[in-house]
Amino acid sequence: MPLDLMVEKAFRLVxxxxxxxxxxxxxxxxxxxxxxxxxxxxxxxxxxxCPGFGRRRMCSHIAAVIIYRNFRSYKSS
Ligand SMILES: [Zn+2]
Incomplete structure (x- = not known):
């Protein structure tokens, strides 16, 4: 999956x-x-x-968690 698509999917998950x-x-x-x-x-x-992470060491789920944690720290500050 191209990186921009992965980021887009990650944002959608969040x-x-x-x-x-x-x-x-x-x-x-x-x-x-x-x-x-x-x-x-x-x-x-x-x-x-997920199986994608096993192959590439990166996946949209990880990107989603990174985005989620960033949003949460904005909210709490
Ligand atoms: Zn994953």
Missing amino acids: KDGKIEELDGGRFNVIGDHGTYIVQIDPNGRLTCS
Whole structure:
């Protein structure tokens, strides 16, 4: 998936409320093809349980969590 399409999809996931924060730095991301877990490790690195992440080390779910966290920090400040 081209990067611009991935970002567009990520924004849509956030806007449609498809991100659910879990405990332990984990997020449920309800994607078009299934629900995946995005995990933030103590170094701030993100991993995703979807097959696309396994191939490319990047996916729209991770991009969505990054956008979601940025929006949340705007709201709380
Ligand atoms: Zn993913």
